[in-house]
Amino acid sequence: MITYGTNPGMGMGITQTIPTAESVPESSRASYRRSLDYMGLTAGSQLLGMPIDYVFCGSCTNGRIEDFRAFASLVKGKRKAPGVTAWLVPGSWMVDAQIRREGLDKIFTDAGFELRQPGCSACLAMNDDKIPARKYAISTSNRNFEGRQGPGARTLLAGPLVAAAAAVTGVVTDPRSMMG
Numbered sequence: 001m002i003t004y005g006t007n008p009g010m011g012m013g014i015t016q017t018i019p020t021a022e023s024v025p026e027s028s029r030a031s032y033r034r035s036l037d038y039m040g041l042t043a044g045s046q047l048l049g050m051p052i053d054y055v056f057c058g059s060c061t062n063g064r065i066e067d068f069r070a071f072a073s074l075v076k077g078k079r080k081a082p083g084v085t086a087w088l089v090p091g092s093w094m095v096d097a098q099i100r101r102e103g104l105d106k107i108f109t110d111a112g113f114e115l116r117q118p119g120c121s122a123c124l125a126m127n128d129d130k131i132p133a134r135k136y137a138i139s140t141s142n143r144n145f146e147g148r149q150g151p152g153a154r155t156l157l158a159g160p161l162v163a164a165a166a167a168v169t170g171v172v173t174d175p176r177s178m179m180g
Contacts, residue, residue: 054137063091080112081170
């Protein structure tokens with residue numbers, strides 16, 4: 001699953017195309033059109049293969065040890081794609097310690113990822129962790145709205161495996177295509 005709009009209700013299967021306005025309830029069409037305009041996306045197009053600029057995995061949602069194990073399983077032995085900025089933020093200090101005990105931190109650093117301290121980070125554009133305007137990010141956050149990850153940021157919500165696949169390919173990728 002991946003979102004194409006500015007709220008979690010605007011989601012679809014990763015291999016699907018963005019719905020047309022006609023397939024959206026009439027009461028939601030104005031919001032739908034505004035969302036696509038903000039996101040710079042077109043109805044009927046696919047997200048697969050679309051270049052991304054940032055990947056954010058973690059914070060309190062999808063910052064569990066299981067999420068980082070999943071992320072590591074896909075990036076192990078690979079490298080982060082050139083031009084992609086990726087922030088991995090554990091949901092707590094306990095998760096951070098478990099990541100280090102299991103050696104996942106080494107997998108991440110060997111692959112070119114930055115493991116940050118637990119906290120909110122880019123989930124809601126805290127500190128300097130902001131996605132620049134008009135840049136695309138895949139985020140494992142659980143909600144989205146205009147400007148959530150930075151003024152003008154274009155966020156696609158997805159799970160850790162989709163985020164990991166995009167981080168190493170530089171484009172929206174179905175993680176199943178990378179699994180043995």
